[in-house]
Amino acid sequence: MSQPPDLAISTRGLTRSFGPVKAVAGIDLDVPKGMIFAVLGPNGAGKTTLLRMLATLLPPDGGSASVMGHDLRADPDAVRGVIAMTGQFASLDEDLTGRENLVMLSRLWGFAGRAARDRATDLLAAFDLADAGNRQVNTYSGGMRRRLDIAASLIVTPGVLFLDEPTTGLDPTARQSVWRLIRQLAASGVTILLTTQYLEEADQLAARIAVIDKGRKIAEGTSRQLKAQTGSGVLHVTPSDPGQLEAAEAMLATTGPVQRSAEGATLSVPVQDAASAHDLLARLIASGVEVADFSMGQPSLEEVFFALTGAPPEEETA
Amino acid sequence: MTDALLKRVERPAKPSALSNAMVFGWRAVLKFKHVPEQLFDLVMTPIMFTLLFTFVFGGALAGTPGSYLQFFLPGILVQTVVFNAVYSGMGLSTDFSKGLFDRFRSLPIWSLAPFTGLMVGDLMRHLIAGGIILGIGLILGYRPEAGVMGVVLAFAMLLAMGFGFGWVFLVLGMMVRTPTTVMTLGFTILFPVTFASNIMVDPATMPDWLRGFVEVNPVSLMTTALRGLMDGTATAGMLAVALIAPVLLTVLLAPVTLMLYRRK
Numbered sequence: 001m002s003q004p005p006d007l008a009i010s011t012r013g014l015t016r017s018f019g020p021v022k023a024v025a026g027i028d029l030d031v032p033k034g035m036i037f038a039v040l041g042p043n044g045a046g047k048t049t050l051l052r053m054l055a056t057l058l059p060p061d062g063g064s065a066s067v068m069g070h071d072l073r074a075d076p077d078a079v080r081g082v083i084a085m086t087g088q089f090a091s092l093d094e095d096l097t098g099r100e101n102l103v104m105l106s107r108l109w110g111f112a113g114r115a116a117r118d119r120a121t122d123l124l125a126a127f128d129l130a131d132a133g134n135r136q137v138n139t140y141s142g143g144m145r146r147r148l149d150i151a152a153s154l155i156v157t158p159g160v161l162f163l164d165e166p167t168t169g170l171d172p173t174a175r176q177s178v179w180r181l182i183r184q185l186a187a188s189g190v191t192i193l194l195t196t197q198y199l200e201e202a203d204q205l206a207a208r209i210a211v212i213d214k215g216r217k218i219a220e221g222t223s224r225q226l227k228a229q230t231g232s233g234v235l236h237v238t239p240s241d242p243g244q245l246e247a248a249e250a251m252l253a254t255t256g257p258v259q260r261s262a263e264g265a266t267l268s269v270p271v272q273d274a275a276s277a278h279d280l281l282a283r284l285i286a287s288g289v290e291v292a293d294f295s296m297g298q299p300s301l302e303e304v305f306f307a308l309t310g311a312p313p314e315e316e317t318a
Numbered sequence: 319m320t321d322a323l324l325k326r327v328e329r330p331a332k333p334s335a336l337s338n339a340m341v342f343g344w345r346a347v348l349k350f351k352h353v354p355e356q357l358f359d360l361v362m363t364p365i366m367f368t369l370l371f372t373f374v375f376g377g378a379l380a381g382t383p384g385s386y387l388q389f390f391l392p393g394i395l396v397q398t399v400v401f402n403a404v405y406s407g408m409g410l411s412t413d414f415s416k417g418l419f420d421r422f423r424s425l426p427i428w429s430l431a432p433f434t435g436l437m438v439g440d441l442m443r444h445l446i447a448g449g450i451i452l453g454i455g456l457i458l459g460y461r462p463e464a465g466v467m468g469v470v471l472a473f474a475m476l477l478a479m480g481f482g483f484g485w486v487f488l489v490l491g492m493m494v495r496t497p498t499t500v501m502t503l504g505f506t507i508l509f510p511v512t513f514a515s516n517i518m519v520d521p522a523t524m525p526d527w528l529r530g531f532v533e534v535n536p537v538s539l540m541t542t543a544l545r546g547l548m549d550g551t552a553t554a555g556m557l558a559v560a561l562i563a564p565v566l567l568t569v570l571l572a573p574v575t576l577m578l579y580r581r582k
C-alpha cells in the first residue's frame with residue numbers, strides 16, 4: 001500500500017478477531033510524522049490488539065497498514081527496524097538488573113561490547129535510573145519499571161514509538177514524569193502512538209485523538225474538536241438534601257445530558273467553560289437547591305462516550 | 319532527564335544471527351548469577367533420591383548400598399536431566415506471561431535466537447546438575463568403570479537426551495499460560511515415565527504387561543545406554559536405540575515450537 005511520505009502510520013480497514021470476538025473491526029488511521037497521537041478507549045476496546053498488530057506481534061485478519069512507508073504484511077522485518085513498542089505490561093527480564101536489560105537489548109540491536117555498555121549508561125542516566133541500574137528489576141517500583149521499559153524501547157531512536165497505556169497504575173508524580181518523557185521524545189522527532197483510558201492524558205499529550213469502542217473508531221479529531229462535541233469540562237454538583245436531586249437534575253438538564261454518580265448523590269453535566277459553569281451554578285442556587293459540594297473536572301471517559309454516543313461504554317463481556 | 323533523550327541514536331550495522339544467539343546465551347548465564355536458587359530446585363530432588371534409594375532400599379535391592387549405587391547413579395542422571403527440562407518450560411512460560419518475548423519479537427533479530435539462548439541455558443543446567451550428582455555419587459563410592467572418557471561420553475549422551483526432551487516442555491511452555499501448570503503437567507507426565515523404567519530397579523521382577531512397557535520406555539533405553547557408557551560395556555545398538563526418542567522429539571517438535579512461536 002502506498003503512503004504519503006508525511007505519514008508515519010496509515011491503516012485501512014484493519015481487522016482482527018479472536019474467535020467470535022471482533023477485537024479490531026475495521027480501523028482507518030492516519031498518523032502524521034512527528035505527532036503524538038492518542039487512541040482513547042475503555043477496557044476491551046481493542047487498543048492493545050491494534051498496537052500489537054502495528055508492532056508486528058499479531059498478524060491482522062484483514063485490511064492493510066504501513067509504518068514509516070513499510071508495508072506491515074509484506075515487510076514486517078523492515079517495520080521492526082523502525083519501531084519500538086512498550087507494552088501494557090512491563091516486558092523486562094525481572095531477574096536481571098536494569099543495566100543488564102539495557103545491555104542485552106543494545107547487543108541485540110548490534111552495539112558491541114563497549115558501545116552497548118555506554119548506551120545502557122546513557123539511557124539509565126536519561127531516565128533517572130543511574131542509582132538503581134545495578135539492582136534487579138524485581139526490586140523496582142512501578143514508576144521505575146515503566147521508565148526502564150520505555151528506555152528499553154529507545155536503544156535505537158525509533159521512527160515510531162508505540163506506548164500501550166503508559167501511565168496506567170502510576171501515581172500522579174510518576175505519571176507526570178512519564179508525560180514529560182513522552183513530550184521530550186516527541187520534541188526530538190519521534191512519532192508516538194499511545195493508548196489510554198484517560199481523556200485527560202490524551203488531552204495533555206496528544207495533538208490528535210481517536211476514540212475507539214468495541215473495535216471501531218467512533219470519533220477522531222484534535223482535543224479541541226472533541227471537546228466541541230463533549231464540552232470542555234464537567235460540572236459535578238452534590239445537593240445537600242437528597243430530596244432535591246430531582247429538581248436539580250431537571251434544572252441542569254436544560255443545558256445538557258445529566259449523569260448521576262453510581263451512589264446517586266452527585267450530578268454531572270457537561271459545560272463549555274468556567275463562565276458557563278458559574279452561570280449554571282448561580283441559577284441552580286437561585287432556584288432554591290442547596291449545594292453541599294461542587295467541582296469542575298475534565299469529562300471522564302464515560303462522559304465522553306455519553307456525549308459521543310448517547311450511551312455509556314458497554315462493560316466488556318469476557 | 320536530559321538531552322540524552324533528544325540525541326538521535328542511529329541503528330548500528332545489523333548483527334549476525336550468531337551474535338544474537340550469543341546474547342541470549344549470556345542472558346542464561348546471568349540468570350545463574352542472579353537466581354542461583356534455581357540450581358537448588360534442580361539438584362535437591364535427585365540428591366534426596368540418591369541418598370534414600372541407596373541407603374534405604376539399596377541393601378535390599380542389590381545386596382549392598384554400594385552395589386545399588388553403582389546401578390542407580392547413571393539412572394538418576396537421566397532422571398535429573400529429564401526433570402530439568404520441565405524447569406526450562408516453566409521459564410519460557412514465565413517469559414511469555416511477562417510479555418518479555420513481545421519485546422524480543424518486535425526487534426529486528428534472528429527469530430530463533432531466543433530459543434538458542436534457552437537451549438544454552440538448558441545445556442548448562444544439565445551439565446551443572448549432572449556434575450553435582452556425579453560428584454556426590456563419587457563421594458559415596460560410585461566408580462565409573464570406563465573412567466574419564468566414559469563419563470565424558472555419558473555426559474554428551476545426557477545433553478542429547480536433555481535437548482530432545484527439552485522440546486516437549488518448550489511446546490508446553492508456549493501452550494500453557496501459567497508456569498505452575500507447566501510444572502504440574504510436566505511432572506504428571508514424567509513421574510510414571512521415570513518410575514516405570516529401569517532407573518531404580520531391574521524390571522525382571524515386574525509383571526509381564528508392565529515389563530513390556532518398561533523395556534521400550536525411552537527412559538529405560540537411555541538409562542541402559544548411559545550405564546553402558548559409564549561401565550564401558552556400551553554397544554552401538556544400545557546407543558542407537560537410546561537416541562531414537564531424542565532425535566524423534568527434535569524432528570517432530572522443533573517445527574511445532576517454531577510455529578507456535580511465530581503465531582503467538
Ligand SMILES: Nc1ncnc2c1ncn2[C@@H]1O[C@H](COP(=O)(O)OP(=O)(O)OP(=O)(O)O)[C@@H](O)[C@H]1O
Binds near residue numbers: 046
Ligand atoms: N489473545 C486473545 N484471545 C482471545 N481474545 C482476546 C485476545 N486478546 C484480546 N482479546 C479480546 O479482544 C478484545 C479487545 O482486547 P484488547 O486487549 O485489544 O483491549 P484493550 O482496549 O487493550 O483493553 P484494556 O484497556 O483492558 O487493555 C477483548 O474483548 C479481549 O477479550
Ligand SMILES: [Mg+2]
Binds near residue numbers: 049164
Ligand atoms: Mg490493552
